[in-house]
Amino acid sequence: MSWPCVRGVVKGMTHLVTPPATPTAQRSTALHVEPETGHPKACAVPSLAGLPTMDELPGLLAHHCPHAREASDDDPGPQDWTTDSGDTAAARSFEPDVSPLSLAEEVDARIQEAASSVQAFADSGLDLVRTLQEAPRNQGRVDLMRVVSTGHFVAVKRMPNSWVRSGPEEFARHSGGSLELPWFDIGLTGYLHRQGFKHVCEPLGVFRDQEFTYVSSTFCQGGDLFGLMDRDPSPGAAREGLIRPVMRQVFSAVGWLHGHGVAHCDISLENILLGGEDESEVKLIDFGMSTLSRTCKEGCGKRSYIAPEMLEGPYDPFDADAFAVGVVLFSVAARAYPWNSTRPGSCKLFDYISRHGLQNFIERRKVWKGSGETLSQVFSEPLVGLAAGLLSMEPAGRTAICVECYPEEASRPSVWDAEWLRMPSV
Numbered sequence: 127m128s129w130p131c132v133r134g135v136v137k138g139m140t141h142l143v144t145p146p147a148t149p150t151a152q153r154s155t156a157l158h159v160e161p162e163t164g165h166p167k168a169c170a171v172p173s174l175a176g177l178p179t180m181d182e183l184p185g186l187l188a189h190h191c192p193h194a195r196e197a198s199d200d201d202p203g204p205q206d207w208t209t210d211s212g213d214t215a216a217a218r219s220f221e222p223d224v225s226p227l228s229l230a231e232e233v234d235a236r237i238q239e240a241a242s243s244v245q246a247f248a249d250s251g252l253d254l255v256r257t258l259q260e261a262p263r264n265q266g267r268v269d270l271m272r273v274v275s276t277g278h279f280v281a282v283k284r285m286p287n288s289w290v291r292s293g294p295e296e297f298a299r300h301s302g303g304s305l306e307l308p309w310f311d312i313g314l315t316g317y318l319h320r321q322g323f324k325h326v327c328e329p330l331g332v333f334r335d336q337e338f339t340y341v342s343s344t345f346c347q348g349g350d351l352f353g354l355m356d357r358d359p360s361p362g363a364a365r366e367g368l369i370r371p372v373m374r375q376v377f378s379a380v381g382w383l384h385g386h387g388v389a390h391c392d393i394s395l396e397n398i399l400l401g402g403e404d405e406s407e408v409k410l411i412d413f414g415m416s417t418l419s420r421t422c423k424e425g426c427g428k429r430s431y432i433a434p435e436m437l438e439g440p441y442d443p444f445d446a447d448a449f450a451v452g453v454v455l456f457s458v459a460a461r462a463y464p465w466n467s468t469r470p471g472s473c474k475l476f477d478y479i480s481r482h483g484l485q486n487f488i489e490r491r492k493v494w495k496g497s498g499e500t501l502s503q504v505f506s507e508p509l510v511g512l513a514a515g516l517l518s519m520e521p522a523g524r525t526a527i528c529v530e531c532y533p534e535e536a537s538r539p540s541v542w543d544a545e546w547l548r549m550p551s552v
Contacts, residue, residue, distance in 0.1 A: 148260070157413045164455055166370040229418055236320070237313030240332050241293035246334040246362045247340055251275055264308055266338070269346060280330055281345040290339045310343060311414040314388075321386070325379035327401065327409050345410055348400025355395060356456050359360065361493050369458045370551040372400070375408035376454065378528055378543050380447055383410075384528035389443030391415040392427045393450035395457060417443055429467040434480075435521050437469060445521035445529055448541075448542035452516025452525075459509060460501055464517070484514045515539055 200284040252271040258281065259268045266285040273280060285308060291297040294309035318326045330342040343550030354372065359365045376398060383390055390397075392415040399409040415426050422443050425436030433449035446499070456464045464487075465476035479487045488501035488510065502510075526532055529540035541547065 129271070176319055185362075209247050211336065224504075233310075233313050233317045233418075235313075236316035237294055240312045240316060241309060243472075244332045244334050244339070246308075247335040247338070250331070250333045250342075252280065252333075252340075254340070255279065261285070271342070279345045279347075280342045281327070282343075283341040284338050285341070287334065287337060287339055306475070307342070307414065311412065314413045315327075316414055318388075323382060325375065325382070325408050325410050327399070327411060328417050340533060343375070344401065346399035346401030346405070348402075348405030350396050350400070351398045351454060351458055352395040354400070357462055360504075361460050363499065366506060366509055366546075366549070367458060367551045370547070370549065371406070372408060372458070373455055374547060376451060377547070379408055379540075380451055381528040384444050384447070384531050387418055389417050389419075389447050389449075391422075391443050391446065392431075393447055393454065394428050394431050395454055398454065415437075420444065420445075429466060429472075430463050432468045433521065434468055434519050436443060442521060444526070444528070445524050448516050448527050449521075450522050452513055452529065455509075455516060456513050459513070460491075460494070479517075480519055484517060485510065489526065506549070508544065512541065512544040512546045515544070516541070525537065 166316055251273055251274045255270040255272050257267050258270050261283060264283070264285045266283065266289070270285055271280050271282045271284045272430060290308050291300055294307070297307065312329070312332065315326055316329050319328055327343040327346065330344065333340040333342070340368070351372070354369070359368065380393065382391065388481060390410065390413065392412055393410075397410060397412045400496050401407050401409045418443055421440055422436075423440050425432055425441075425446075427446075427450065429435075431450040431453045433441065433446040436446055452463060464484075465479065466473040468476050470477065470480075475487075485502070488505060491501045493499050493501060493504060496504075512525070518524040522535075523539075525539045525544070527541050529538055529542070532538045
């Protein structure tokens with residue numbers, strides 16, 4: 127391969143991260159901070175201190191913002207967790223005996239193709255409409271632009287040439303071991319789209335002028351699942367009917383990836399968009415952390431979504447994806463995150479669930495903006511069962527999204543056997 131597009135091919139070029147191309151700004155769940163800078167700010171939504179709390183857990187996360195977007199744990203800062211060397215993903219290696227080499231070669235070919243077909247931005251026919259979000263991890267931003275010839279809108283990630291460089295090889299030489307490798311996300315997205323994966327935004331081209339490189343893709347007007355979490359109705363049967371078809375697509379999308387040897391490794395509310403003509407088609411974005419291996423040694427992702435085993439050593443990223451999807455399911459059903467972080471000792475909510483289980487937790491957790499009822503009073507039993515299976519603290523017993531990926535575990539439960547998915551939707 128001409129470019130180390132898969133983790134572990136070259137040590138130090140393995141932690142592949144790009145910012146999410148969501149149409150809304152990413153915010154942090156850390157204590158009231160600005161979404162991208164980490165600077166303190168006033169929280170625009172009620173904190174957990176203002177919500178009904180669990181009697182047995184006083185003083186829970188007085189500064190926790192239940193509707194704040196997640197910041198990635200790979201962001202630089204005091205909460206970053208790495209190995210002693212600072213290389214958080216060197217061991218997340220591509221293993222030829224696990225993933226077919228042809229897949230790695232195909233992704234590498236898409237990276238090289240994108241790098242060699244960069245067009246002049248002056249000829250792009252795009253006009254700036256507005257900025258959608260800042261992207262400081264790539265020293266740039268994501269803009270909404272309009273195609274002059276058609277009037278269609280596209281999402282465009284703008285990055286300085288001094289950062290992204292002319293291509294993946296030059297980027298690797300000058301990145302200084304950065305955890306951001308923007309060319310990999312471009313290549314894997316291109317590969318998935320070429321494979322007919324319908325749950326990915328269509329890549330529309332890479333452009334460059336004297337200062338910036340622009341990566342364009344289809345724009346999803348339906349927003350992301352963080353926005354869905356904020357919408358009515360309140361938790362209950364009507365809300366479950368609303369989110370059920372969305373979650374079916376999420377399960378299908380992640381199952382397709384797993385069945386084709388790809389683990390996403392950064393599933394979150396912000397990285398799941400709603401597109402299509404009726405804004406109901408699920409699209410996964412931000413494949414910069416994806417891996418083709420079934421064995422990873424270092425964790426990555428956002429604090430609320432990190433599976434417990436990712437903090438302990440080698441793990442199966444398919445199991446980790448299932449856990450993250452469980453966090454998504456709980457969050458859109460409850461209209462609030464289940465916890466702030468999964469690192470032991472950092473969040474009393476997670477520590478409580480680890481000790482007492484999800485059922486015990488929802489019997490005490492009050493509905494956000496409710497009338498005093500608990501989640502156990504409004505959640506259906508099938509929903510609780512599915513969420514508990516996905517959020518199992520033990521990966522060996524966790525519900526699988528692609529059960530065919532566990533041929534030696536005949537008893538592994540599958541999301542497709544869940545009663546909740548067979549219930550009627552709105």
